[in-house]
Amino acid sequence: MLAEGINPNATALPATSPAQDHRLRMVNRTMQLYRNEPHGLIETLHTVQESFGYLEEPILRYVAAALQVPLSRVYAVATFYHSFTLRPPGEHTCVICRGTACYIGGSGQILDRIKEKVGIATGETTADGKVSLLEARCLGSCGLAPAGVFDGEVTGKLSPEKVLEKIGRWQHHDPEH
Amino acid sequence: MTLNIEDLQQIARIEKSKKDGFQHRINVCLAAGCLSCGSGLIKEALEKEVTRRGLDSWCKITGVGCLGLCAEGPLLSLPTSGSYYQGVQVSDVPEILDSLNGSPVARLVCPAETPFFQRQVRIVTENCGRIDPERIEEYIAEDGYAGLYQALTQMTPQEIIDQVSGSGLRGRGGAGYPTGLKWMSMAKAMGSTKFIICNGDEGDPGAFMDRSVLESDPHRVIEGMVIAGYATGANQGFIYVRAEYPLAVKRLRLALSQAERMGMIGNNIFNTSFHFNLQVRLGAGAFVCGEETALIASIEGRMGRPRPRPPFPVEFGLWDHPTMINNVETLANIAPIIRRGSQWFAGIGTEKSKGTKVFALAGKVVNTGLIEIPMGTSLRDIVFAIGGGIPQGGRFKAVQTGGPSGGCIPEQFLDMPVDYDSLAQVGSIMGSGGMIVMDASSCMVDVARFFMEFCMSESCGKCVPCRVGTRQIYDILGKITASRATMAEFTMLEDLCDLIKNTSLCGLGQSAPNPVLTTLKYFRDEYLAHIHDRQCLAGACKKAEEVL
Ligand SMILES: Cc1cc2nc3c(=O)[nH]c(=O)nc-3n(C[C@H](O)[C@H](O)[C@H](O)COP(=O)(O)O)c2cc1C
Ligand code: FES
Numbered sequence: 001m002l003a004e005g006i007n008p009n010a011t012a013l014p015a016t017s018p019a020q021d022h023r024l025r026m027v028n029r030t031m032q033l034y035r036n037e038p039h040g041l042i043e044t045l046h047t048v049q050e051s052f053g054y055l056e057e058p059i060l061r062y063v064a065a066a067l068q069v070p071l072s073r074v075y076a077v078a079t080f081y082h083s084f085t086l087r088p089p090g091e092h093t094c095v096i097c098r099g100t101a102c103y104i105g106g107s108g109q110i111l112d113r114i115k116e117k118v119g120i121a122t123g124e125t126t127a128d129g130k131v132s133l134l135e136a137r138c139l140g141s142c143g144l145a146p147a148g149v150f151d152g153e154v155t156g157k158l159s160p161e162k163v164l165e166k167i168g169r170w171q172h173h174d175p176e177h
Numbered sequence: 178m179t180l181n182i183e184d185l186q187q188i189a190r191i192e193k194s195k196k197d198g199f200q201h202r203i204n205v206c207l208a209a210g211c212l213s214c215g216s217g218l219i220k221e222a223l224e225k226e227v228t229r230r231g232l233d234s235w236c237k238i239t240g241v242g243c244l245g246l247c248a249e250g251p252l253l254s255l256p257t258s259g260s261y262y263q264g265v266q267v268s269d270v271p272e273i274l275d276s277l278n279g280s281p282v283a284r285l286v287c288p289a290e291t292p293f294f295q296r297q298v299r300i301v302t303e304n305c306g307r308i309d310p311e312r313i314e315e316y317i318a319e320d321g322y323a324g325l326y327q328a329l330t331q332m333t334p335q336e337i338i339d340q341v342s343g344s345g346l347r348g349r350g351g352a353g354y355p356t357g358l359k360w361m362s363m364a365k366a367m368g369s370t371k372f373i374i375c376n377g378d379e380g381d382p383g384a385f386m387d388r389s390v391l392e393s394d395p396h397r398v399i400e401g402m403v404i405a406g407y408a409t410g411a412n413q414g415f416i417y418v419r420a421e422y423p424l425a426v427k428r429l430r431l432a433l434s435q436a437e438r439m440g441m442i443g444n445n446i447f448n449t450s451f452h453f454n455l456q457v458r459l460g461a462g463a464f465v466c467g468e469e470t471a472l473i474a475s476i477e478g479r480m481g482r483p484r485p486r487p488p489f490p491v492e493f494g495l496w497d498h499p500t501m502i503n504n505v506e507t508l509a510n511i512a513p514i515i516r517r518g519s520q521w522f523a524g525i526g527t528e529k530s531k532g533t534k535v536f537a538l539a540g541k542v543v544n545t546g547l548i549e550i551p552m553g554t555s556l557r558d559i560v561f562a563i564g565g566g567i568p569q570g571g572r573f574k575a576v577q578t579g580g581p582s583g584g585c586i587p588e589q590f591l592d593m594p595v596d597y598d599s600l601a602q603v604g605s606i607m608g609s610g611g612m613i614v615m616d617a618s619s620c621m622v623d624v625a626r627f628f629m630e631f632c633m634s635e636s637c638g639k640c641v642p643c644r645v646g647t648r649q650i651y652d653i654l655g656k657i658t659a660s661r662a663t664m665a666e667f668t669m670l671e672d673l674c675d676l677i678k679n680t681s682l683c684g685l686g687q688s689a690p691n692p693v694l695t696t697l698k699y700f701r702d703e704y705l706a707h708i709h710d711r712q713c714l715a716g717a718c719k720k721a722e723e724v725l
Binding site (some may be wrong): 031 | 210212248474540545546627628
């Protein structure tokens with residue numbers, strides 16, 4: 001577990017480019033909203049993930065120092081909650097809902113077929129770094145089961161074919177998608 | 178800015194006359210379900226076309242919250258004629274506008290005289306699909322914040338608690354604890370700092386009532402919270418919402434800033450000495466954070482792990498201060514109770530379960546979506562009359578209520594009235610309101626395994642029975658579905674359920690065996706067929722050798 005998480009030897013933030021500065025500014029803003037108090041940790045991690053795509057280790061150290069929370073607790077929180085990921089996501093993300101309604105509606109088969117055809121299971125990214133597969137526990141679109149989220153866009157009434165077609169397009173650089 | 182009652186009435190009057198000034202109004206559902214079918218584009222297209230035809234002062238397009246029948250989205254409603262349209266496409270827009278003065282577009286009409294619409298009694302969802310959730314004025318025009326005004330200016334905290342107690346309202350978060358009693362203990366709790374938390378975690382993976390309320394009518398929840406604060410002596414509130422509901426979070430934040438601007442939260446609310454502050458906090462995808470002590474830990478920025486109760490949060494909660502936690506739907510009932518009186522509310526429902534309940538009806542049923550019905554409606558009415566029965570002539574097998582903490586209810590109980598006590602009698606719970614219908618194609622052992630997998634991965638790991646026990650049960654269920662379990666393992670399954678139920682620390686573990694226990698009780702033959710005959714009666718499971 002540690003291997004994918006915190007490297008105990010790394011220290012300060014890497015040299016930042018202007019773009020990174022902007023992302024850091026967002027993180028700072030959230031922390032200030034909570035007056036840099038420890039209870040702002042979860043909200044801050046949400047902002048980190050939104051701005052950086054995942055919880056990058058140097059940023060976690062930075063947040064720990066700024067909120068005066070032990071790094072161990074930042075790591076514990078980052079790994080306890082399912083919304084957070086310590087690994088960089090692929091270029092595109094496909095989330096398949098595995099809530100009750102979607103499971104009864106066949107989302108298990110969709111996941112099986114993705115595994116069979118694309119070769120990735122939940123939490124994995126294709127070797128070309130293009131597509132990550134995630135699972136959700138109910139998107140609140142149960143009326144449209146099975147549902148999924150493709151790059152942030154919720155789509156209902158999925159079938160294995162529809163999902164595979166979408167992923168295929170991502171993998172083959174269709175400029176439209 | 179602080180308002181008085183004349184200001185409120187003035188806002189309501191202006192809003193109503195604005196509405197009445199339009200010959201026609203079209204409401205487009207912009208709740209998450211319809212949005213994912215493209216209702217946003219339809220609203221845009223309608224607006225453009227109305228402007229292009231120069232009809233801006235004649236026809237008003239409004240984005241509204243959930244209209245209920247999510248399966249048939251995108252949905253439109255035409256309040257001026259009372260009709261609904263379903264499955265609308267952008268290309269239908271000109272025709273819809275053409276027909277406004279004539280008869281409706283037959284091919285799109287969604288019949289409104291069906292039990293789905295007629296049998297519902299709307300209290301919590303009275304504004305859902307009728308007002309624009311992004312405008313506080315529309316909420317005020319529907320008597321919004323009148324309850325708060327009345328509470329703050331004409332009632333003592335004790336009178337409010339008496340109304341809530343007298344209404345018979347019970348917590349909608351699952352356990353059904355009488356809300357009035359909870360408010361009373363909170364009012365009595367010692368301390369000058371007290372917190373109110375609205376539980377919008379909605380962890381049941383198949384339920385979306387709270388999300389719909391937050392997306393469609395966020396001010397109703399805010400109003401309920403401020404009243405709760407005044408009644409119990411709390412000045413600070415938190416609304417804890419799942420991170421998976423970005424639209425609900427966005428609308429809540431917007432609603433909060435509007436309410437703050439108009440002075441419904443902040444200092445000297447309605448020119449009284451009462452002040453109340455409110456913040457939104459995000460969850461981060463952990464089911465156990467719906468449990469109140471875990472939720473408190475999460476707001477404090479820690480891992481969401483429950484602790485033993487007592488002490489209960491009303492004595493010892495957020496940052497060790499008295500803290501009262503109520504569910505979204507519970508709080509959404511408060512303003513109407515204050516406005517219309519406890520007797521009105523107590524007149525709806527059954528003897529011990531008052532009022533209505535919102536259910537998210539999903540699974541193998543024709544009308545999937547959101548329904549609000551009086552407590553005591555029978556399961557048969559819900560599934561067959563309101564839900565329209567099983568699609569494609571399928572055969573009803575069971576209905577699951579209460580999510581991972583609930584149970585599967587078989588056909589023999591279809592005529593049972595749905596209330597807290599009768600659901601508990603058959604081994605299930607009301608839960609937060611998820612209701613999943615299953616037909617003959619679902620294997621009940623597999624369903625039990627699905628829920629156990631959920632509890633196993635959501636177990637916080639603090640207590641052993643839940644952490645280890647759910648894994649053991651899951652493994653045995655996996656063997657059964659793969660047709661390679663023995664009778665000895667089957668016996669062990671029953672023992673394990675008993676053990677986990679009785680020794681786990683929090684509600685997650687204590688209720689995790691429920692789906693297994695109810696399926697064992699009502700669908701034992703399906704378990705035994707996998708073991709003795711190596712056969713799945715539903716034809717859903719694969720044998721071990723087929724998987725390889
Ligand atoms: C594992 C677990 C999950 C829970 N999830 C929720 C939830 O998602 N929403 C909710 O309102 N209550 C949930 N509860 C119940 C809460 O602990 C609490 O009883 C409830 O929010 C109180 O509000 P009420 O009195 O208005 O029902 C959960 C309880 C447990 C044990
Ligand atoms: S179960 Fe998939 S959206 Fe609710």
